[in-house]
Amino acid sequence: MTAAAPEPKANMGQPAPRYDAVAKVTGRATYGSDMPLDNPAYAFLVTSAISKGRINSFGLDDAKRVRGVIDIVTHENAPKLKESKLFSNGGYAGTTIQPLKSADVAHDGQIIAVVVAESYEAAREAANRVKVSYTTVTPSASFDSPGTTKAAAKGQNSQFKEDPKVGDFAKAFDEAEVKLTASYETPTQHHNPMELFSTSCAWMGDDLVIYEPSQYVYGLKNGVAEQLGIDADKVRVVNPYVGGGFGSRGSMTPRTAIIAGIARRLNRPVKLVPTRDQGFTIATYRAETRHEIKLGARRDGKLVALRHEGVEVSSRPDPYCVGGTKTTTRLYACRNVDSLVSIVRADRNTPGFMRSPPEVPYLFALESAMDELAVKLSMDPVELRRVNDTTSEPIAGKPYTSRSLMPCFDEAAKAFGWAQRSVTPKSMSDGDWLIGYGCAATCYPTQMGPSAARIRLQRDGRTRVEIAGHEIGTGAYTIIAQTASERLGVPLEKVSVFIGDSDLPPAPVAGGSNSTASTCSAVMMVCDRVRQRLFKALMPNESLTDKAKETVGIGQTPTTQAAKSDRPLDLEKAFDALGAGVVEEYGEWKPEGAPLDSFKAMHSGHVRLVGGAAMKDKIAYAFGAEFVEVRVNRFTHEIRCPRLVGAFAAGRIMNPRTARSQLMGGLIWGMSSALLEATEIDERTARYVNDNFADYLVPVNADVPGVEVILLSEQDDHINPAGAKGLGELANVGTNAAVCNAIYHATGQRIRKLPVRLENIEV
Amino acid sequence: MSEKPGSRPSGFDRRTFMAGAAGSALVPMTARAAAQDPSSSSRQDPSLPVDVTLRVNGQDKRLSLDARTTVLDALREHLKLTGSKKGCDHGQCGACTVLIGDRRVVSCLTLALAVEGLEITTIEGLATDDHLHPMQQAFVDNDAFQCGYCTPGQIMSAIACVKEGHAGSDADIREYMSGNICRCAAYPNIVAAVKQAAPEIMKG
Numbered sequence: 001m002t003a004a005a006p007e008p009k010a011n012m013g014q015p016a017p018r019y020d021a022v023a024k025v026t027g028r029a030t031y032g033s034d035m036p037l038d039n040p041a042y043a044f045l046v047t048s049a050i051s052k053g054r055i056n057s058f059g060l061d062d063a064k065r066v067r068g069v070i071d072i073v074t075h076e077n078a079p080k081l082k083e084s085k086l087f088s089n090g091g092y093a094g095t096t097i098q099p100l101k102s103a104d105v106a107h108d109g110q111i112i113a114v115v116v117a118e119s120y121e122a123a124r125e126a127a128n129r130v131k132v133s134y135t136t137v138t139p140s141a142s143f144d145s146p147g148t149t150k151a152a153a154k155g156q157n158s159q160f161k162e163d164p165k166v167g168d169f170a171k172a173f174d175e176a177e178v179k180l181t182a183s184y185e186t187p188t189q190h191h192n193p194m195e196l197f198s199t200s201c202a203w204m205g206d207d208l209v210i211y212e213p214s215q216y217v218y219g220l221k222n223g224v225a226e227q228l229g230i231d232a233d234k235v236r237v238v239n240p241y242v243g244g245g246f247g248s249r250g251s252m253t254p255r256t257a258i259i260a261g262i263a264r265r266l267n268r269p270v271k272l273v274p275t276r277d278q279g280f281t282i283a284t285y286r287a288e289t290r291h292e293i294k295l296g297a298r299r300d301g302k303l304v305a306l307r308h309e310g311v312e313v314s315s316r317p318d319p320y321c322v323g324g325t326k327t328t329t330r331l332y333a334c335r336n337v338d339s340l341v342s343i344v345r346a347d348r349n350t351p352g353f354m355r356s357p358p359e360v361p362y363l364f365a366l367e368s369a370m371d372e373l374a375v376k377l378s379m380d381p382v383e384l385r386r387v388n389d390t391t392s393e394p395i396a397g398k399p400y401t402s403r404s405l406m407p408c409f410d411e412a413a414k415a416f417g418w419a420q421r422s423v424t425p426k427s428m429s430d431g432d433w434l435i436g437y438g439c440a441a442t443c444y445p446t447q448m449g450p451s452a453a454r455i456r457l458q459r460d461g462r463t464r465v466e467i468a469g470h471e472i473g474t475g476a477y478t479i480i481a482q483t484a485s486e487r488l489g490v491p492l493e494k495v496s497v498f499i500g501d502s503d504l505p506p507a508p509v510a511g512g513s514n515s516t517a518s519t520c521s522a523v524m525m526v527c528d529r530v531r532q533r534l535f536k537a538l539m540p541n542e543s544l545t546d547k548a549k550e551t552v553g554i555g556q557t558p559t560t561q562a563a564k565s566d567r568p569l570d571l572e573k574a575f576d577a578l579g580a581g582v583v584e585e586y587g588e589w590k591p592e593g594a595p596l597d598s599f600k601a602m603h604s605g606h607v608r609l610v611g612g613a614a615m616k617d618k619i620a621y622a623f624g625a626e627f628v629e630v631r632v633n634r635f636t637h638e639i640r641c642p643r644l645v646g647a648f649a650a651g652r653i654m655n656p657r658t659a660r661s662q663l664m665g666g667l668i669w670g671m672s673s674a675l676l677e678a679t680e681i682d683e684r685t686a687r688y689v690n691d692n693f694a695d696y697l698v699p700v701n702a703d704v705p706g707v708e709v710i711l712l713s714e715q716d717d718h719i720n721p722a723g724a725k726g727l728g729e730l731a732n733v734g735t736n737a738a739v740c741n742a743i744y745h746a747t748g749q750r751i752r753k754l755p756v757r758l759e760n761i762e763v
Numbered sequence: 764m765s766e767k768p769g770s771r772p773s774g775f776d777r778r779t780f781m782a783g784a785a786g787s788a789l790v791p792m793t794a795r796a797a798a799q800d801p802s803s804s805s806r807q808d809p810s811l812p813v814d815v816t817l818r819v820n821g822q823d824k825r826l827s828l829d830a831r832t833t834v835l836d837a838l839r840e841h842l843k844l845t846g847s848k849k850g851c852d853h854g855q856c857g858a859c860t861v862l863i864g865d866r867r868v869v870s871c872l873t874l875a876l877a878v879e880g881l882e883i884t885t886i887e888g889l890a891t892d893d894h895l896h897p898m899q900q901a902f903v904d905n906d907a908f909q910c911g912y913c914t915p916g917q918i919m920s921a922i923a924c925v926k927e928g929h930a931g932s933d934a935d936i937r938e939y940m941s942g943n944i945c946r947c948a949a950y951p952n953i954v955a956a957v958k959q960a961a962p963e964i965m966k967g
Contacts, residue, residue, distance in 0.1 A: 002955065003905075004904070021903040022895070026846070026890050027844075027846020027847070027885070027886035033849070067810040122810055122829070192946060194910065194944065195848070195910070196849060241910070241912075244947060275852060276852065472910055473909030473947045475909075660906075661949060661952060664952075699950070700943075701940045703941075704937070
């Protein structure tokens, strides 16, 4: 076994190789823009060079002269589209700024024209020849720009329901023995998945097929149908493979309906592959945030008062916010808590979900502050977490369904060698390098959404699972196949999985780390129905007791428990009794506490996630602890991060191989969020400056020497049938704080604004 | 770069492109020749198709291409070989990496007309029958990918990395594989895969 395939511990599945591994290493995996089209026209976007103002006129003569140009679409001749509401306010769209609707420009890089031509080369050249005359209005770029407005998030964003508070924060803070007040900042970041924000639209009569990387095919299907004013059944979204999502593809962007409209007008498939820089403005991003944390504690470290105020940037029309106080006010035991989230509106494209949307910025603030408090108290930061560990959240007193925070700290600390550190800052070095150790907690809400599945079993054991889930690199194919294989007792190699197609039974958005819990719970339920049908055929007079369901099994492999039982089911016999060659079952599953309209919403592409802190009488989170070693060169101030160690507990681990890889990638994302990633905004023009892979820094192989992932065994029977908490967004939370805590330990300098670059170090 | 166009035997990588971006090496042969020959006025329009034969995975492919077509777009849009991916079109991410001769090249910064007659190997040309190339197998064994979009480029780059003699240590592999971005950050697994495949590739 390689390091890539850890030995499963209790409550973990097998580390099976990825279902789609061979397709991915041979180039046979087909992503959106790989799909063959019959005689496509090529679209190229023209985007605005100003952030606010109006288009006076276009000069198109030069562009139209380019050989092969078919059409140039601007607001003056664009297909008419209906508006869609914001994803987080009950709609489908990631922005309500609809381009090509009027001459107005609302943000940098807004789509203002689409050139369509016979070839990509011609479309690109003509797009570069489009001349635009603007009337520019001075834009507001960000927090400190004149002309922004600021208001509480509560009341304007339907997903941000409350500013959590309990007790009397002011009095408790005032009377606290030890106090800390500190402010933190996180930067604008862009997802930058490897696959570009392409879309291809092809009509067959009144039916539209969209090939596009999407994390929510049902949302996109219904959203585009709404914008085009057609029946959703006429739209099909196909994307068996998605080249990374990280949240950027969860909500509909304006490009799809525009391209679909143009394709309908031309009566010809249209293929759009936007550029990397256009991806910075035609999709969403993680907005910059500011925080003020106030902690009051007793001398023994016990928290008595906690206040978290967060401020986030959004666009002028859309009240998007991540509102991470729902997590930070509940992470530690504390009787007096206060919080406030506000939104600042600027002339920007609308931000959106980016991997662990609330927790990345909000836990950076809290987990940095916890480290600062530990220093004030002369306490080991791990022990400070232990003193404030809790089995119930402090706001409403609801119990955590399971919580392995301190076991994670202990395991990771041991593997890291935390006990060997010299506590005093600036006391460890190796030649020219100052060495620092730091740690932080991570957590992420356990979320589930309604999901359907269709399963077809043949008498030879071949099984087909259909579910409109999404393979964004998470291992969805693999764990869905494993779930069906285990539940039906058929060999893994006999299971085929079909996902990434809106003609399949609906699954939730691949976001909020809910996919595994939701899709696998649905698959389990439908597998059970298949078994029940065979059982009834074979033993019509016996009741479906759990024992019977368990023992009947079907086509068991010799290793399963059912096969060893006294009444193994002969698959051939069962099919004979049923008088059929195939059993097919469709079923819809919804989590406990799901709203009444769940199943309806599931089909209409509306997300109904439940879980986390929003459950009625309990709270469910996955937890972890992360330890980081940094080295800061005392002369050049170069910062390196040679070691990242994380221990995580997330309920049932479906596949330790894919889990480890995802957590490892998450740790690297977390390091990157501390040291590399930031989208720079020109304050004067409100435009993104470093909108490419050379200037927007993401980690490369040489940035990542040592990463260790420890999977803790954890069983939680109070969350969902699959018992899974989700881990796609767990590992990149808190890492940014751990890095800064390590930099403090190395240099004695506390850094409260990300990213940390060598020019910020004053050794 | 003062060489005549087409005289470079193995195409261009990002660094030589950057160094020579202002030079002449990347001007397509036909367009350049035409520009010097006023009599062939029809050839002055670069959007007019030019006949070219590309040798891809051991097979000659005759194409009629816009002279500005990159190797990447020729593969993807004209030959339906979509394994090579477009991640930036600027030579910054490596997802489009192919081998030209033995050399790894970002195909998005290489014009198709500039590699006529040269051996192009793409991800589709590695596996024989049902046998994966050792590097492909090593990527499977070490789970060296998640979304898979950068994977064809990583694998092509990794094969060249080994053949260049740059897979002697973890640090070397990390350094010489840093032209290929993996946003899922499968990097430690990629290093493990390159290490696993290197001896077998060097052997044969």
